Amino acid sequence: MDLASLGGNILGTIPLGDIVLYVTPFHLFMFVVVLIFTALIAISRTETQVEGSFGTLKDHKVSVGLSEFKSRRFLAIICGLATAGAMITGDLFNFTLFIALIGIVNVGIVSAVKQIDVLDAAYQYGIIAMICSLPLFGGASIILASTGTLSLFELASMATATPMMIFGSLLLLMGVAGETGIAPFFATKAEMFRTPGSPFILIIHLSSLFVIIRTIEILLIIIKII
Amino acid sequence: MNLMANIIINVVIAFLVGSLLLGFHRKVMARIQLRPGPPIIQHFLHSLKFFFKETSFPKTAAMPFYVAIACMYCAIWITAVIVGPISYGSLLLIFAIYAVYKIVEHNAGSSSGSPYGKMSCVRAVFSAAAEIPLFAVLVIIFFQTGTMNLGEIVAYQSANGPLIFSIPLAALMFFILLVSKSPYSPFSITKGKDIISGYETEHFGVLRGYMMLSESISWYILLWVFLTVFIGPLSLLGYLIGMVVITALIAIINTITPILNPNHSVMSQVSIAIIGIGGSLLIMLIV
Numbered sequence: 001m002d003l004a005s006l007g008g009n010i011l012g013t014i015p016l017g018d019i020v021l022y023v024t025p026f027h028l029f030m031f032v033v034v035l036i037f038t039a040l041i042a043i044s045r046t047e048t049q050v051e052g053s054f055g056t057l058k059d060h061k062v063s064v065g066l067s068e069f070k071s072r073r074f075l076a077i078i079c080g081l082a083t084a085g086a087m088i089t090g091d092l093f094n095f096t097l098f099i100a101l102i103g104i105v106n107v108g109i110v111s112a113v114k115q116i117d118v119l120d121a122a123y124q125y126g127i128i129a130m131i132c133s134l135p136l137f138g139g140a141s142i143i144l145a146s147t148g149t150l151s152l153f154e155l156a157s158m159a160t161a162t163p164m165m166i167f168g169s170l171l172l173l174m175g176v177a178g179e180t181g182i183a184p185f186f187a188t189k190a191e192m193f194r195t196p197g198s199p200f201i202l203i204i205h206l207s208s209l210f211v212i213i214r215t216i217e218i219l220l221i222i223i224k225i226i
Numbered sequence: 227m228n229l230m231a232n233i234i235i236n237v238v239i240a241f242l243v244g245s246l247l248l249g250f251h252r253k254v255m256a257r258i259q260l261r262p263g264p265p266i267i268q269h270f271l272h273s274l275k276f277f278f279k280e281t282s283f284p285k286t287a288a289m290p291f292y293v294a295i296a297c298m299y300c301a302i303w304i305t306a307v308i309v310g311p312i313s314y315g316s317l318l319l320i321f322a323i324y325a326v327y328k329i330v331e332h333n334a335g336s337s338s339g340s341p342y343g344k345m346s347c348v349r350a351v352f353s354a355a356a357e358i359p360l361f362a363v364l365v366i367i368f369f370q371t372g373t374m375n376l377g378e379i380v381a382y383q384s385a386n387g388p389l390i391f392s393i394p395l396a397a398l399m400f401f402i403l404l405v406s407k408s409p410y411s412p413f414s415i416t417k418g419k420d421i422i423s424g425y426e427t428e429h430f431g432v433l434r435g436y437m438m439l440s441e442s443i444s445w446y447i448l449l450w451v452f453l454t455v456f457i458g459p460l461s462l463l464g465y466l467i468g469m470v471v472i473t474a475l476i477a478i479i480n481t482i483t484p485i486l487n488p489n490h491s492v493m494s495q496v497s498i499a500i501i502g503i504g505g506s507l508l509i510m511l512i513v
Contacts, residue, residue: 005373008316026319029305033326036298044291047339061286182358190351194344198288198336205332205351209325212358217318220368 003156006217013153014090020153021090026217030087030210037206038080041073041199049196064197068112076200079105083207087214092150095218096140096175102207103129103179106192109204113195121191125181132178139171143222152221161224169222176215180208236307237443243466244442245270247449247473251409254477273438281431286339295337296433299330303443310447310454314377317364320451324361327444328354331416334437335425346424349415352492353406359499360403366396366506367455376454383458390456395509397456399502401472402495404448408476412483413491449473 004010007026014021046064053060064072079102086098107126110118144150146164161169176182181189189208193201249266256263283292306323309315328350335347368374370393371382383389390397406413417424429437446469453460453468460468486494 005375005378006316006368007318008375024316025309026316026322029319030322033322037329040291040294044288044294047288047292047337048286049339049344050286050341052341190348193332193336193348193351196339198333198347199291201336201347202291202329202333205354206326206329209328209354209358210322213318213322213325216321216362216365220365 003153003221006220018149018154019091019094019151021088022153023088027088030214031084034080034084034087034206034210037202038077038084041076041080041203044199046197046199062196069197071112072109072197072200075105075108076203079109079203079207083203083210086207086211090152092140092143092152092155092218095214096136096172099136099176099179099211100133102211103133106181106204106207109197109200110192110195113197115195118192118195121189121194125189125192128178128181132175134175135171136175136179139168139173139175142168142171152218156221158224161222165222169219173215173219176211180211182208182212232312233304233308236311237304240303240307240311240443240446241273241439242270242442243469244444244446245273245438247469248409248442248445250470251473251477251480254474255410255481258478258481269438269442273435273442276430276435276438277432279431279434281433284338284340284428287428288337288339291333292337293433295330295334296429296436298326299334299440300436300443302326302330303440303447306447307443310376310450314380315375317367317374317376317379317451317455320447321361321364325354325358328357331425334429335416335427338428340428342421342423342427343425345421346416346427349418349421349488350425352488353413353415353495357403357406357495359503360399360406360495362499362503363396363399363403363506366393366503366510369507369510370396379455380459388456388458392513393506393509395502395505397452399499400452400456402498404452404472405476405479406495407444407448408473408480410480410485411476412480412486413495414485415488415491418485 003022003024007024009024011023011025011028046069049062050059051062082098082101082105086095089095089098107122107129110122113119140150143165146162146168147155147158149155192204246266249269252268253263253266302323306320309319309323332347332350335343335350364374367379367389370389371379373379405411417426426434426437449469449472450465453465457468
């Protein structure tokens with residue numbers, strides 16, 4: 001398969017032995033956008049969330065405390081960097097590692113919050129993410145076992161996909177679905193966004209959507225139905 | 227033509243055509259409801275008006291994030307103009323731009339501190355979970371044509387006929403996505419009137435101007451992508467007629483359909499996506 005038919009013309013490659021990093025306009029766009037958002041997170045304050053109170057006409061304000069702010073900002077930046085890594089990597093195993101890291105820090109970003117509903121949602125998401133790490137790494141392992149490489153550049157140059165490669169791809173897809181909390185797992189993740197700290201919850205959403213898009217590209221490289 | 231001039235001209239065209247189409251959308255809805263409705267140029271005038279109004283910032287907003295998000299909203303759709311009508315680049319890149327748009331929609335709501343924006347933010351997560359599978363229609367296009375490059379997809383259609391006939395369910399999925407992004411849509415849960423204007427509630431002045439400008443460009447780009455990917459090579463007049471017809475059709479659908487609640491909206495879209503992807507793959511296997 002011609003990689004240029006997916007993400008546009010290859011702008012450059014960085015050969016690191018078997019692993020060849022390659023950059024197309026698609027990867028470059030995603031990488032730069034993630035870095036811009038990560039920089040924004042690093043310099044932004046958090047909003048003060050105004051909420052109505054039951055049984056009274058008064059509002060109450062929920063804001064992020066200083067120590068909570070510092071820990072959440074640190075984890076959000078780590079998440080941003082992990083997402084940037086997942087966008088640019090040319091190695092399937094690195095990709096799964098970045099996704100696992102994203103799953104862990106996503107739970108961490110909201111675990112410092114002192115709201116029971118939000119913590120419940122983070123706990124449920126954490127369980128799903130942990131369970132899905134098995135098919136995630138299992139899928140990558142099966143692809144390695146059936147092809148002898150995890151380099152996407154090498155995988156793209158293979159003529160056909162064997163049934164084991166397709167099975168590994170499906171496992172990988174299941175793993176990504178759970179780790180990123182997309183449908184049918186999105187309900188718990190949406191509840192996590194009820195907490196204040198807009199810049200931090202942005203990176204949770206951004207990492208999920210970008211990883212899904214990159215996964216589509218990777219699956220198309222591996223499956224080669226054409 | 228100079229690249230910079232080409233970009234500026236195309237962005238201006240996208241803004242003008244997009245805002246007039248959104249005005250036309252409101253006019254059609256009004257006429258069906260037996261109201262005279264605003265002039266077609268109204269959306270365009272509204273967009274310009276906000277650039278000259280005073281800009282104020284909520285005390286509770288997350289600065290400078292709150293301002294940057296509105297600017298990003300505008301920047302990503304200008305990028306879409308460059309990737310689409312100007313360079314006929316990768317459809318996967320437009321998918322990525324659409325994902326950024328969902329993130330911007332999500333955080334424009336939450337960054338203000340308003341409860342309405344926050345509700346819109348949570349709903350945006352639900353709607354993203356439903357709209358992204360609809361956008362996954364791109365995978366089916368790739369299976370059919372063997373490429374994600376817009377120029378090559380157009381060339382494929384020149385040789386083999388429009389994709390709307392070979393993968394009609396995929397076209398239907400993308401059409402549902404267009405309906406979702408139109409004003410007063412049954413799926414527009416992020417801007418439902420129960421939450422005032424959703425994520426736009428707390429954006430005023432220039433920031434609102436940016437958002438309205440981006441809305442116009444996004445409408446133009448989504449229609450352009452649909453026509454390019456499913457109808458194939460079209461003349462300028464063909465694009466114009468296609469955009470007007472689709473906008474009118476969507477206006478009719480929006481007029482006669484109430485806004486669904488978030489759960490129904492998401493489940494409807496996910497169901498359509500599953501039927502669309504499964505059905506398209508089945509048709510491709512059989513034919």
